[in-house]
Amino acid sequence: MPRQEREPVSQSKTDYSQQTMWMLAVRDNRDRTAFAALFDHFAPRLKGFIIRSGASAHQAEEIVQDVMLTIWRKASMFDPHRAQVSAWIYQIARNRQIDIARKENRPMPEELKEEPGMEPDASQILGLEQEAGQLKQALANLKPEQREIIEKAYLGELTHQEISAQTGLPLGTIKSRIRLGLERLRHELKDLKQ
Amino acid sequence: MSAINHHVPDAMLAAYAAGTLPHAFAVAVASHVSLCPKCRVALEAHQAVGGAVLEDTNAVAVSSSLKDSILAQLDNPFTPEPVFERNGIYPGPVMEAMQGRAPKWKKLGMGVRQDILSSDAHGSVRLLYIPSGQAVPDHSHNGLEMTLVLQGSFSDETGRFGVGDIEIADETLEHTPVADPGDACICLAATDARLRFSALMPRLLQPLFRI
Ligand SMILES: [Zn+2]
Numbered sequence: 001m002p003r004q005e006r007e008p009v010s011q012s013k014t015d016y017s018q019q020t021m022w023m024l025a026v027r028d029n030r031d032r033t034a035f036a037a038l039f040d041h042f043a044p045r046l047k048g049f050i051i052r053s054g055a056s057a058h059q060a061e062e063i064v065q066d067v068m069l070t071i072w073r074k075a076s077m078f079d080p081h082r083a084q085v086s087a088w089i090y091q092i093a094r095n096r097q098i099d100i101a102r103k104e105n106r107p108m109p110e111e112l113k114e115e116p117g118m119e120p121d122a123s124q125i126l127g128l129e130q131e132a133g134q135l136k137q138a139l140a141n142l143k144p145e146q147r148e149i150i151e152k153a154y155l156g157e158l159t160h161q162e163i164s165a166q167t168g169l170p171l172g173t174i175k176s177r178i179r180l181g182l183e184r185l186r187h188e189l190k191d192l193k194q
Numbered sequence: 195m196s197a198i199n200h201h202v203p204d205a206m207l208a209a210y211a212a213g214t215l216p217h218a219f220a221v222a223v224a225s226h227v228s229l230c231p232k233c234r235v236a237l238e239a240h241q242a243v244g245g246a247v248l249e250d251t252n253a254v255a256v257s258s259s260l261k262d263s264i265l266a267q268l269d270n271p272f273t274p275e276p277v278f279e280r281n282g283i284y285p286g287p288v289m290e291a292m293q294g295r296a297p298k299w300k301k302l303g304m305g306v307r308q309d310i311l312s313s314d315a316h317g318s319v320r321l322l323y324i325p326s327g328q329a330v331p332d333h334s335h336n337g338l339e340m341t342l343v344l345q346g347s348f349s350d351e352t353g354r355f356g357v358g359d360i361e362i363a364d365e366t367l368e369h370t371p372v373a374d375p376g377d378a379c380i381c382l383a384a385t386d387a388r389l390r391f392s393a394l395m396p397r398l399l400q401p402l403f404r405i
Pocket of ligand 1: 198200201202226230231232233234
């Protein structure tokens with residue numbers, strides 16, 4: 001894949017995807033209309049996703065409610081330089097499902113936070129969106145059997161022994177992007193080699 | 195920061211993202227990721243795949259009252275979950291496993307000490323304290339074991355493991371880790387089965403020490 005040219009500085013946040021715009025409005029302005037738009041987009045997908053991982057329709061709606069409330073409450077942790085809205089919500093949903101299934105909190109890595117007053121970097125946010133779009137495309141282009149295995153793995157239907165390290169998905173470029181998002185937070189990581 | 199050379203295998207990070215790792219291993223992986231930017235990047239890439247799968251999932255209509263019900267709850271008071279910060283050599287997830295307390299060391303003999311943080315039928319999580327120059331007692335594995343170094347270092351037939359390094363061993367690995375010269379080696383050890391320290395003490399004592 002050719003390396004992306006650096007985005008022009010004039011690139012503004014109006015070029016962000018709708019989901020990112022909604023999530024930033026929720027995070028920065030506690031915008032309820034944007035939250036309702038996130039609900040309309042994600043709640044039915046979350047419900048389908050949770051039912052696929054084995055919950056009843058009723059249970060699934062309870063989990064959707066928990067996940068949506070967590071999105072509202074933990075919005076300050078959303079960092080568009082490192083995660084797409086869908087990736088962030090995916091993790092919240094899996095955590096919630098596991099917490100309920102095991103009746104204990106899942107161990108989570110320490111959270112990395114932005115320094116107060118850090119300026120957003122539009123080219124990084126857009127670059128990550130582009131990579132995530134390409135990842136989605138790569139997933140769509142997989143053979144159906146291969147794709148089903150990946151869906152099973154990320155729906156929590158496979159053990160770590162069953163997950164092959166070779167998923168057939170090219171993760172290298174999105175990793176490069178995420179690493180840039182991380183370096184933004186932690187200057188000591190600038191030398192980090194892959 | 196010192197370089198971390200031994201990482202969590204990719205398939206295990208994917209399983210952690212999906213939540214299918216046994217709890218004991220999830221503590222070890224969350225702790226390693228707290229110390230290791232490379233594995234954090236890889237984990238977040240797996241979360242991106244999870245997000246793509248979520249985006250692609252067939253939508254199922256939610257009941258008509260759900261949205262209003264959630265919107266009405268946005269201002270409800272709630273108790274945030276406690277956040278366990280890193281404390282000295284102990285990353286947040288280890289502090290959480292200790293419920294915020296300091297380690298309570300129990301002597302195992304030969305200067306080796308342990309603190310069992312959790313132990314049940316699905317596995318165990320413990321801290322091990324191994325004085326420099328001391329062999330980590332030779333143990334037979336009944337499954338998979340993850341050992342994350344938090345202080346000092348140890349070496350065995352497969353290499354040297356310093357702070358942040360994680361060794362993943364199964365029953366096929368015969369190894370004798372020895373704490374390197376310098377500070378005592380402190381590790382987090384997670385297993386999905388009970389450990390048997392064969393060289394350390396008679397079998398009869400094992401139930402007493404729960405190892
Ligand atoms: Zn690592």
